[in-house]
Amino acid sequence: MVKGPIDDKYYDDALALASSIDTQYIEKIRELKEKKRAIILAHNYQRPEIQDLADLVGDSLDLSRKAAATDAEVIVFCGVYFMAESAAILSPEKTVLLPVKEAGCQLADMITIQELRKKKKENPKAAVVCYVNSSAQVKAESDICCTSANGVGVINSLKENKILFVPDEHLGRYLESKTKKDVILWKGFCPTHYNLLAKDILRAKEDHPEAKVLVHPECRLSVIDLADEAISTNGILEYVKKSETKEFIIGTEMGIIHRLKKESPNKKFYPASKNLICPSMKLITLKEIAQSLEKMRYKIEIPEEVRKKAKKSLDRMLEV
Ligand code: SF4
Numbered sequence: 001m002v003k004g005p006i007d008d009k010y011y012d013d014a015l016a017l018a019s020s021i022d023t024q025y026i027e028k029i030r031e032l033k034e035k036k037r038a039i040i041l042a043h044n045y046q047r048p049e050i051q052d053l054a055d056l057v058g059d060s061l062d063l064s065r066k067a068a069a070t071d072a073e074v075i076v077f078c079g080v081y082f083m084a085e086s087a088a089i090l091s092p093e094k095t096v097l098l099p100v101k102e103a104g105c106q107l108a109d110m111i112t113i114q115e116l117r118k119k120k121k122e123n124p125k126a127a128v129v130c131y132v133n134s135s136a137q138v139k140a141e142s143d144i145c146c147t148s149a150n151g152v153g154v155i156n157s158l159k160e161n162k163i164l165f166v167p168d169e170h171l172g173r174y175l176e177s178k179t180k181k182d183v184i185l186w187k188g189f190c191p192t193h194y195n196l197l198a199k200d201i202l203r204a205k206e207d208h209p210e211a212k213v214l215v216h217p218e219c220r221l222s223v224i225d226l227a228d229e230a231i232s233t234n235g236i237l238e239y240v241k242k243s244e245t246k247e248f249i250i251g252t253e254m255g256i257i258h259r260l261k262k263e264s265p266n267k268k269f270y271p272a273s274k275n276l277i278c279p280s281m282k283l284i285t286l287k288e289i290a291q292s293l294e295k296m297r298y299k300i301e302i303p304e305e306v307r308k309k310a311k312k313s314l315d316r317m318l319e320v
Pocket of ligand 1: 080104105106107108133190191192193253278279280281
């Protein structure tokens with residue numbers, strides 16, 4: 001157990017543990033990228049050196065939408081499986097690669113298509129809203145998708161009063177608190193955000209009394225209640241840029257601090273807990289990106305029928 005204030009050192013130590021930078025691959029990746037007409041996308045939670053190398057850095061849906069609008073033939077998605085699937089849903093004509101096939105999302109894996117079908121049968125009048133952190137199959141089986149940023153608007157746009165929200169119980173509970181709908185919650189959670197506790201926030205606030213607390217809505221409500229804002233990763237980045245405040249306690253995966261520091265170099269950022277690391281998000285290294293481009297692996301393949309249905313759920317969200 002680490003004692004004392006949570007400061008930059010925790011962030012640096014944690015990332016040093018998670019990261020082993022092998023710069024020899026950078027040139028190789030650039031050559032291969034050119035040759036294969038590829039674009040590299042990095043989620044905000046990826047290792048710093050991967051964010052620095054990527055063509056685009058952002059949240060999963062934003063990246064997938066922007067990549068779809070490019071003329072690249074290959075998308076290398078540095079993130080987790082469902083994110084690469086989202087890119088493939090929106091860019092069927094491009095080859096989408098996930099450099100490490102084991103890079104899954106524990107939250108997305110907490111629901112199967114069979115379980116969802118069963119729950120739908122039990123609640124025939126409920127509209128199914130699925131968080132984008134879910135598989136293509138689950139998206140295809142849902143009425144509409146949502147992100148952590150637009151969830152309230154999506155739920156309020158539906159005529160149904162009863163909502164089956166999957167797979168994140170905590171985000172679902174937060175959205176329920178912001179709408180007047182009856183939300184049936186699925187018992188899924190993101191372990192990284194779930195591990196952040198109210199006592200971590202209280203300690204961070206004690207150590208940094210001037211700092212604003214920004215947390216992700218995948219956190220527990222007891223954590224959200226102590227925060228100044230509960231917002232998406234892109235929301236955090238925007239908020240910090242516009243804010244007059246100089247110090248921030250960040251309650252989401254600490255990979256985002258790299259981008260926050262780059263975009264707002266005169267501000268200070270403290271991870272709300274030293275445990276805010278998603279192991280899956282740290283699996284991809286420069287070496288794997290180089291190998292992925294060289295061997296064109298691991299290709300994301302979604303049956304066309306599933307892809308079309310999943311796209312419909314995403315498109316419906318974008319119309320809200
Ligand atoms: S941080 Fe949580 S939701 Fe995001 S990829 Fe990791 S396990 Fe999944």
